[in-house]
Amino acid sequence: MLNAYGTANGCLTEFPATAAPAVPPDTVWLDLVEPTAEEEAAVEAALGIDIPTREELAEIEASSRLYQEDGAAFMTANLIRRGDNDQPESSPVTFIIKDNILITIRYHHPQAFPVYVKRAMKPQTTAMTGWGILISLLEAVVDRAADHLERAALIVDDTSKKTFGAKRALSGVHKQNPRRGVNLQQLIENIGEEGDFVSKMRESLVSIGRLVAFMQAISDQMRESKQTKENRARIKILQRDIVSLTDHATFLSGKISFLLDAVLGLISIEQNGIIKIFSVAAVVFLPPTLVASIYGMNFEFMPELHWRIGYPFALLLMVVSAILPFYYFKRKGWL
Incomplete structure (x- = not known):
């Protein structure tokens, strides 16, 4: 699916779909969701770039996901989403900037994309260019990651209460058996699921952090020609947010490991x-x-x-x- 977006009155607007894949004029963002060969060919012909296929995305080494070619910047990062069964799904998403036009290539559906599109349909105070949309989109991805980590933290806290029995009688008497009716095997499964999710989220944040650092390097090269001071400031804020979330994910990983050891000790x-x-x-x-x-x-x-x-x-x-x-x-x- 090829979704083309332009701007009007400071808002993001979506061009109507056509029978044959084509890049409309005044396009600022092309979102390719599980694109067909015809859609890839149309974008390549319009922008003069070679779009990586799904197989090429899977084979890209982590050290080769950030590069410049044919006057375009190619950046790939792993993004996380929770599937229909609430299981974490990780898949690479490629961001391409060519002539201040953003091209995104993805084969799954992170919730940050529709959330950003819905929000960007209203008047924005930020620049609605390819670079501005890329930064805003990454901000939405990072915000979504923060929400996921907050939810994981709540689950970990709830598991901790069930494990150590934090409930006490208001009268101050000794608590009754705090783990009565608690399924320790279920606790281990919950801890394992959240541990797997936090681990994948941390890997995702690391890849996004590398992508943002690459963007910062490109913006330093471009200076005032194509990148504004506002966008460079937003990139720095984005970097600090990613570092904070990575530290929080590391903290949660340590807490999850401690809880797993505690539950295994209780079982013993x-x-x-x-x-x-x-x-x-x-x-x-x-x-x-x-x-x-x-x-x-x-x-x-x-x-x-x-x-x-x-x-x-x-x-x-x-x-x-x-x-x-x-x-x-x-x-x-x-x-």
């Missing part, structure tokens, strides 16, 4: 508790079993067999031999 503690119960039960019932075994032997000369109180005596002995170890363990704090 619960397993040890179960084993301890079986061990104590075995020790408690061992003396009564010994007494029953002794008095279960059918020897002819066993004085207790002729006692009138022999049977109650054996039962009492078994009960006492079971209570004494249990009381001893309780005094020691082992139960």
Whole structure:
């Protein structure tokens, strides 16, 4: 799909689709979403550049995603979106600047794109040129990344409360079992999902940071000819935002690793508790079993067999031999 945009009265306007792929005059942004061969050929013929295909995007090395060719700047970064199943999806998106026209090539649908288009349809205070739209689009991507990280932070905090049982009674009495009804396996799955998402988000932010640094280098070369001071200032702010979000993603990764270790430790503690119960039960019932075994032997000369109180005596002995170890363990704090 080829979406062409122009500007009018400081707003972004979308050109109507045509039967045959074409680049309308006064275009400032061409958004190619899963483009066909005909659409790629039309853009290449109109702008005189070689657009990378989907296979070429997948094969591009991370060190070769930023380059200049045929008077155009090619910049590729991995962008993240949450799919229909809420799973993170990462895919490269290419940004091309040629003659102050922005071309974007993508094969998935990051939410930052429709959000920016909807917002840009209203009057803007920033320059509506190819460079200005590129910076605004990256600002929308970074804002979306911040929203994703905030959501991940909320999930991590909620998982932390379930793990460590932060709920306390208002009266100040000791809390009840804070993990009653908590599925530790589900907690591990949630932690794993958020850990995977934060890791991919951090990789995405690093690639966007490299892209913005490349833009800064190009803007320094262009000086006042094609890039305004306002855009250069926005690029610097964008760089600082990316650094802040990268640091936040690193912090969340560390917290997620800590939570994962904590949940695994809790699982180990619960397993040890179960084993301890079986061990104590075995020790408690061992003396009564010994007494029953002794008095279960059918020897002819066993004085207790002729006692009138022999049977109650054996039962009492078994009960006492079971209570004494249990009381001893309780005094020691082992139960």
